[in-house]
Amino acid sequence: MGSLVQSAASASDRRRSGARLWASPRSRGLAALALVVALAPLGLVNDYLYDIAILVGLNAIVCVGLNLLIGYAGQISLGHAGFFGLGAYGSALLCAHYGVPPLAALALATAAVSLLAFAVGRPILRLKGHYLAMATLGMGVIVSIVLANEDRVTGGPDGMPVPPLTVFGHALQGEQAWYWLVGACLIVVVWLALNLIDSPAGRALRALHGSEVAAEVVGIDSARRKLEVFVLSAVFAALAGGLTAFYSGFVTPAKASFLHSVELVTMVVFGGMASTFGAVVGAAVLTILPQALTVVKEYEMVVLGAVMMATMIFFPRGAVPTIEAWLRRRRP
Template identity: 55%
Template sequence: MNRMLRSRYLPAFLMLAAMLALPYVLPSTYYLRVASMVFVFALAAMGLNLLLGLAGQVSLGHAGFMGVGAYAVAIGPTHLGVPAIPSALAGVALSCLLAYLMGRPILKLKGYYLAVATLGCGLLISMVLTNEAQWTGGPDGMGVPRLVLFDAPVRGVQTWYYVCGVALVIGMVLAINLTFSPTGRALRAIRDSEVAARVVGIDVARQKLFVFVLSAAYAAVAGSLLAFVNGHITPDSTSGFLRSIELITMVVLGGTGAVLGPVAGAAILVILPQALTVFHDYEHMILGLVMMACMIALRQGLVPALTARFRERTA
């Protein structure tokens, strides 16, 4: 039993060890900031991975929930006088409420109909954030007040690095617990066959709605962290269509269903553009070629494919 638990939580332990070791290896705080961005987007992608990899439901508008979480921590303190932490919790609650209201009708759809419906939800949220300029600053965005805890502002790249890293590890542990719970087994049954899941007594609609709301909560928390780390947000940087595409690309590239998959996918899509800036006009072309090569050579995704090859060599 202990051995099983250790292997189950091994990805979280590896992530925690890497988070604690990186500050002693990286040469400057710039790299810590890049690592913080990896943690933030990995957290959002992890919620989407539960929806896509565990339950088999596609969402092309998930960045909209990131935008809700990000703007909650900006609008609350700026316009309403609400402290940052309650504003962040309100953003998560609002994201869950929106996911619940939207999910009830759209999760009855399947395939590309579901993808287009979720895309519409994401675009709708982004349009609201763009057009309500008196609250959000419009396309130019708005500044985010510093987080204050116990009358002391939370500042510093290294501080936010650890905050984002701990949030990611907690998100991983929750995802692992869900995966191996009865609810996780029910979601996997739905992914394999909704008809068979209904036959054995699983409430398909309820389970799909639950994981959709949970994935929205992950995205909202990630959005709040993104706002705090950057200090300034815009609708495009938090809830734009391309951001949603990036999130789903992180999940697929890293490996759907794998706990470390979103982390690997986020690392590729965050770090590679930074590393390829030396190529100037060719960086996007090279990034596209690298992603194509990864998907051709590692069709299951980066983490599952490498794990399978490691097991073959050690068998």
């Protein structure tokens, strides 16, 4: 009888813990994201809109990883487009030149980028502030120059074609199929990021952001934690880069340019640093907005700049955290 009572009590505890888990804001946010991904095709009436939605998802995958590095660990990076470009070119080269199956090429390219990020991250993450920003900028510039100049391998500034992505012998074709693949990858990446944030490693990252000295005093290995999140963010960027290459069927060195790195950082800051869903929103807004502003033609960049300035003035913490704080103040 006692064992039955204990079993019932433990089952009740599991149910309560599960209810608390799904009652958390992050779990509700993940469910909302999955719902948006599932229902968005109802409003995507043509391939052009599907193409924009796919680009939103690919940019969001990079931004979620970059937000872990910048927003949670407090380590700036202006060279993440380099990892994006290496993931794209690595996947393309392994398929086109060595006959590696596309999925295996994507996995191998992502693994190679993680090893490179580990090798590069160990020395440069000893730097802080603008010194770290300059080091990551230099890394990104080197990658961009190599991709542009090694024309016998990469095709140079003109780029190179990429074979189609095949899954179990079937080529993935059409915007709708790609939408579901990228949407599923985005949900998995966001889920991984949320689990990391809620783990002891995530709390260590937040402690590092507050004060590295204080974090080390309480026993956190700051060098190790910074390197781990740097490698993880590079893996997300390489994954998105490889998927982008297979989706577009062509890749150019512009994918690894400094301008692309700045765009990615801007998306993170716009949505809200230390906010996973803010990174997704920032990627969505700053991917869709330039497309919507094409109606104003030559004033497109002026309007885009004005919108971003206004956002930073009225939403200094980023769009999502500021709106969340406003809603909490309004709640009775």
